[in-house]
Amino acid sequence: MSLYQVQKLIYEVNRNPERREAYRAGSAVFVARYELTAEEQEAITRLNIRKLYQWGVHPLLLRPFTLLHRVSNEDYAKALAGLE
Numbered sequence: 001m002s003l004y005q006v007q008k009l010i011y012e013v014n015r016n017p018e019r020r021e022a023y024r025a026g027s028a029v030f031v032a033r034y035e036l037t038a039e040e041q042e043a044i045t046r047l048n049i050r051k052l053y054q055w056g057v058h059p060l061l062l063r064p065f066t067l068l069h070r071v072s073n074e075d076y077a078k079a080l081a082g083l084e
Contacts, residue, residue: 002035003056009034009044010057014064047071049079 009031012019023030027045036044043051047069052062066076 002037002040005034005036006040006044006052006055007057007061009036010052010061010065013068014061020068049076050082053080 013023014020019030028041031041031044042048043055047066049062049066049071053059063076071079
């Protein structure tokens with residue numbers, strides 16, 4: 001597992017409009033550009049919030065990433081608690 005690569009991808013999607021649009025255009029193709037395991041790619045493309053958090057993705061990266069996916073505060077809290 002590469003926490004650095006996961007966080008780098010999320011950071012770039014959050015902060016760079018061109019990368020964000022590329023991600024939105026095809027997340028599976030976009031994540032393939034990073035050195036990620038199949039499990040990491042799946043967690044990102046399926047937005048497995050709990051798994052990303054458990055791996056150590058910093059909340060200041062994770063929450064803006066989930067906001068881009070229109071995840072409500074309530075759903076975000078449920079996902080972190082494993083209640084989804």
